Amino acid sequence: MKKAIILIALLIPLTNFAQDKLIQNIYARNYQTLNGSWQYIVDPFDNGYYDYRLNENPNGFFKNKKAQSKTDLVEYNFDTSPLMVIPSDWNTRDAKLFFYEGSVWFKKDFTYSPKKGFKTYVYFGAVNYDAKVYLNGEKVGEHIGGFTPFNIDITEKVKEGNNFIVVRVNNERHPEGVPTINADWWNYGGITREVMLVDVPEVFIRDYTIRLEKGKYNKIKGKVLLNKAVAGQNIAINIPELKISDAASTDENGFVTFSINAKPELWSPENPKLYDVILSYNGEEINDQIGFRQIETRGKEILLNGEKIFLRGISIHEEAPFRHGRAWSTDDDKVLLGWAKELGCNFVRLAHYPHNEHMVREAEKMGIMVWSEIPVYWTIHWENPGTYANAQTQLDDMINRDKNRCAITVWSIANETPHSDARDQFLTRLAEYARKKDDSRLISMAMEVTGQSKNLSKVEDNMNKYVDIISFNSYLGWYGGSIEDIKTRNWEIPYDKPFFVSEFGAGALQGKHSDGTEIWSEEYQARLYEETLKMFDKVEGFSGTSPWILVDFHSPRRLLNNIQDYYNRKGIISDNGIKKEAFYVLQKFYQQKENEFK
Ligand code: GCB
Numbered sequence: 001m002k003k004a005i006i007l008i009a010l011l012i013p014l015t016n017f018a019q020d021k022l023i024q025n026i027y028a029r030n031y032q033t034l035n036g037s038w039q040y041i042v043d044p045f046d047n048g049y050y051d052y053r054l055n056e057n058p059n060g061f062f063k064n065k066k067a068q069s070k071t072d073l074v075e076y077n078f079d080t081s082p083l084m085v086i087p088s089d090w091n092t093r094d095a096k097l098f099f100y101e102g103s104v105w106f107k108k109d110f111t112y113s114p115k116k117g118f119k120t121y122v123y124f125g126a127v128n129y130d131a132k133v134y135l136n137g138e139k140v141g142e143h144i145g146g147f148t149p150f151n152i153d154i155t156e157k158v159k160e161g162n163n164f165i166v167v168r169v170n171n172e173r174h175p176e177g178v179p180t181i182n183a184d185w186w187n188y189g190g191i192t193r194e195v196m197l198v199d200v201p202e203v204f205i206r207d208y209t210i211r212l213e214k215g216k217y218n219k220i221k222g223k224v225l226l227n228k229a230v231a232g233q234n235i236a237i238n239i240p241e242l243k244i245s246d247a248a249s250t251d252e253n254g255f256v257t258f259s260i261n262a263k264p265e266l267w268s269p270e271n272p273k274l275y276d277v278i279l280s281y282n283g284e285e286i287n288d289q290i291g292f293r294q295i296e297t298r299g300k301e302i303l304l305n306g307e308k309i310f311l312r313g314i315s316i317h318e319e320a321p322f323r324h325g326r327a328w329s330t331d332d333d334k335v336l337l338g339w340a341k342e343l344g345c346n347f348v349r350l351a352h353y354p355h356n357e358h359m360v361r362e363a364e365k366m367g368i369m370v371w372s373e374i375p376v377y378w379t380i381h382w383e384n385p386g387t388y389a390n391a392q393t394q395l396d397d398m399i400n401r402d403k404n405r406c407a408i409t410v411w412s413i414a415n416e417t418p419h420s421d422a423r424d425q426f427l428t429r430l431a432e433y434a435r436k437k438d439d440s441r442l443i444s445m446a447m448e449v450t451g452q453s454k455n456l457s458k459v460e461d462n463m464n465k466y467v468d469i470i471s472f473n474s475y476l477g478w479y480g481g482s483i484e485d486i487k488t489r490n491w492e493i494p495y496d497k498p499f500f501v502s503e504f505g506a507g508a509l510q511g512k513h514s515d516g517t518e519i520w521s522e523e524y525q526a527r528l529y530e531e532t533l534k535m536f537d538k539v540e541g542f543s544g545t546s547p548w549i550l551v552d553f554h555s556p557r558r559l560l561n562n563i564q565d566y567y568n569r570k571g572i573i574s575d576n577g578i579k580k581e582a583f584y585v586l587q588k589f590y591q592q593k594e595n596e597f598k
Contacts (some may be wrong), residue, residue, distance in 0.1 A: 020141075021227075022400045024207045026123050026359070027197060028286045032196040034122070034165065037083040038106040040090070041076055045071060046103050048076060049132075049168060061105045062134035062166040078107040078166075086195060087125065089188035091139060099556075101187060103170045110163055110197070118199045120158050123151040125167055125193025125328070125356060129177065134166040145178065146171070147318075147353035147375065148397035151198065158197075167191060178390045179375040184568060185317055185352065186554040192326045193356050195224075201282040203228050203254075205235065209403050210277055211440055212292045217305075218263045220244075220292065224279060226254035229264035239277040266305045267291030267406045269346035272367035291364060291406035295442060297468050299335045300541035302442070302498050304369075304409070310597050311369065311544025312590040313347035314340050314572075315503060317553045318355045322577055324554055333359040337366055339550060343583065344590030349502060349546035352377050352415050354398040364407035371444070371502075371546065373412035374398055376430070380414075382422035384425050390424075392433055399437050411438065414445040416473055431466035442468035446502040449474050451492075452481070458492045459499070469543065470495050473503035477528045478519075486531040491539045498543035503547035504532050508582065509563050510574030520563050526573075526581035533589045547586060551575065 023029065036064050041048065041061065048061030059065070067074045084090065090097040090104055097104075114120060124131065128146030132139065136159065141152035171189030173181040206227040213219040233250040237258055248256045265273045272291040293305055301308045320327040321335040333356070340348050348363060349371040363370050374394045381387040395413065402408050413430045417423050429444065434443050444467045451458035459472045470493055477483045493499050508525035516523035529547065538541045552571035557562035567575055572583040 020121065020151055021206060022149060022397060023121065023123070023151050023198065023200070024149070024205070024400070025197070025286055026149070026286050028288060029198045029200060029284075031123070031196040031198045032110075032112070034108055034110060034197060035086055036108075038086045038108045038191070039078040039081040040084045041078065041081050041105040042097065042100070042105075043103045043105055043168075044100075048105055048171075049103065052059045060168075062132075062139070062168065063137045064107060064164055064166060065402070084190075086191045087326075088190055089191050089192055090190045091127075091186065091188050092323065093190075097189075098406075099303075100189065101170055101172050103524070104189065105166060105168050106191060107164060107166045110165065111161060112158055112163055112197065113160055114155070114158055115199060117202055119155045119202060119204070119363075121151040121155060121198045121200070122154050122165065123194075123196045123198050124147065124191065125149050125195070126168065127191050127193075128171050128187070128189055129443065130170040130172075131191075132168045134168075136163055138436065145394050145397075146192070148394050149193070149357075149401055150397075176381045176384050176387045178380065178382050178387060178394060179352070179377045182379060183352070183375070183377055184555050184557050186319075186325045190326075193328050200227075201284055203230060203233070203282055204284055205279055205281050206285060206402070208279060208286075210237075210288070210290050211406070212264075212294060213259070214440060215294070216263060217266070217294070220258070220260045220262050220264070222256075222258035222260070224256045224258070226281075228252060229254045233281065236280040238280070239275050240278075243467045264292040267293040267364075268304060269367040269369065272365060272407075274364065280343045288404060289361075289365075290404055291465050293406045295409045295440070297442065297498055299496055300498050300543070302543045303471065308597070309346070309543075310593045311347040311500060311546070312345050312347055312593055313324040313371070313544055313546030314343060314345050314586075315349040315351045315546045315549045316340070316355075316551070317351055317549065318353070319551065319553045320357070321551060324575060327359070328356050330358040330362060336550065337362055337368060340368060341366060343572075343587050344594060347371070347409075347544060347546065349373070349412075351549070352395075354401070356402060360402050360405050360407060364405055368407060369409045370405070370407045371410040371412055372398060372402060372408050373415065373446075376414040376417065376427075378416055379418065380423075380426070382420065382426045388426055388429065391430060395430060395434055396437070399434065403438055407566050408441060410444050410469065412444050412471070416446055416448050419450075420460070427463055428466055431463070435466075444469040444471045444500065444502075447472040449476075449595045452476075454485075455488055456490050456492060460494065464497070466494045468497065471500040471502040473548070474501055474532075475504060477532065478506045483524075483527055483531055486528070486535050489535055491536075493539070493541065497541070499539070499541045500543055501536055501545040501547075503546070503548040504528075506582075507564070507569035507571040508580055509569055510552075510576075510578050510580050520569070522581040523571075526585050528591075529572075529582045529585040533586070547572070551577075
């Protein structure tokens with residue numbers, strides 16, 4: 001009995017409030033932005049949410065109450081509160097909030113004219129971590145998870161003329177959360193991605209998937225789903241450049257499939273060809289840019305469009321270049337991806353959570369393949385059903401948002417997780433879920449090195465059966481061992497699958513120099529890169545790497561003053577955008593690999 005109560009208690013904070021299914025390709029819809037200035041109130045004791053008995057207060061700050069007379073006691077006032085530009089993280093927008101973890105209330109006024117026969121949604125690209133959303137003083141939805149989008153149907157609540165929206169954002173860490181309390185990145189709080197009001201017809205195309213049929217180069221498959229189960233609706237698909245113009249009728253589930261003979265030019269890093277695809281229904285035209293490719297493995301090789309490739313990657317955190325808050329805009333993303341391009345990358349590992357949609361779309365345009373990951377990181381609560389549900393929802397949302405992005409070649413379900421039966425069960429369920437949902441990509445996870453002796457390192461993991469690529473993080477020469485050890489190390493990876501080194505690296509303070517024997521110097525980092533790349537290049541099945549990491553990033557775990565100062569210094573570019581020596585070592589290696597694979 002007690003157990004059941006605890007279980008329910010654990011589940012309650014993780015369930016979503018009337019969560020609406022995600023609308024595919026939000027940027028192609030008719031929308032009005034709610035980005036810009038929002039008033040905010042910092043509420044460390046959640047005074048706007050609970051009353052003094054710690055019950056949820058029905059007259060919380062979301063009422064946006066204003067004193068009506070000289071004696072009316074109202075102990076908050078959005079109108080006189082400071083403004084913050086949204087999207088953003090509060091940590092880098094307000095110096096007082098750099099270390100803050102707790103609740104902040106945001107409010108924005110807006111005017112609106114609802115259109116007859118249309119539905120209105122409010123869409124959030126991401127809010128970290130727990131969002132409660134109120135419109136005109138009433139709760140309309142809530143969401144858990146800091147890196148995936150959500151939309152809420154507000155048709156019944158939005159008014160002609162003036163409206164106000166209030167969001168209570170809480171970024172406290174929870175042991176049972178995803179991620180859990182311990183992680184090596186900054187816990188940026190806030191409305192960190194775009195907010196928009198979206199108009200769609202009463203019945204509309206909510207979701208679609210368009211790609212090459214698995215294993216074929218001459219057939220495009222399309223699946224389209226309406227928001228309502230209505231039969232006999234005519235849906236048109238057009239791909240002008242391929243002279244495709246087709247239409248079909250929905251079944252009783254509001255669902256249509258297309259199977260079209262076509263031989264599109266294939267997408268690849270050398271030729272990132274995208275086609276305009278237009279779906280039309282009920283007065284709405286949804287425009288997307290879609291590329292076509294096949295990704296698969298054969299024995300120890302990764303094949304893109306049937307040809308063996310080497311993934312010339314780099315890991316990236318979603319942190320803005322130079323200003324070091326959360327990155328969210330195309331401009332931020334272009335700088336990060338531009339550096340990756342300059343390095344010679346054809347691949348990026350977007351660590352350790354889904355990055356913003358612009359990032360993936362830009363990578364696709366630039367011809368960069370993407371590894372996209374959910375924050376199942378380190379010591380997740382494997383036995384907690386609520387934690388599993390949360391992880392699966394994040395996986396589901398990540399796949400739903402980006403399933404039409406051909407650049408995404410790998411879904412990653414976890415990073416460096418400690419082995420146990422409960423962990424294996426949790427991850428097996430996730431891997432099977434991802435596979436069932438999307439069989440057009442590879443599945444992987446960043447594993448750990450499991451055995452080390454003087455001359456031999458091993459990677460053994462029960463999850464080997466469920467992944468397509470054996471990926472692992474190796475810090476030989478940094479967290480244990482020396483650069484000399486790297487020179488003599490052999491590897492045992494006993495699986496007939498390609499392997500990918502999802503991380504290796506060393507900390508270096510840009511501008512700190514030595515003869516190469518001192519840690520924190522650029523030379524030490526560069527030597528470690530040289531030797532590590534040489535070491536792995538000798539091992540059969542080495543199919544790519546995404547060293548840790550493109551740019552120095554904020555981390556609360558990095559406290560060494562005058563060296564780290566709350567930055568993880570493993571970037572090959574410094575926090576102020578200066579390339580370290582290791583950048584050029586990796587660049588040279590990638591030039592060689594590019595030539596080898598021409
Ligand atoms: C890792 C983690 C990454 C850390 C990195 C480090 O293995 O996956 O999130 O930031 O090591 O620098 O220690």
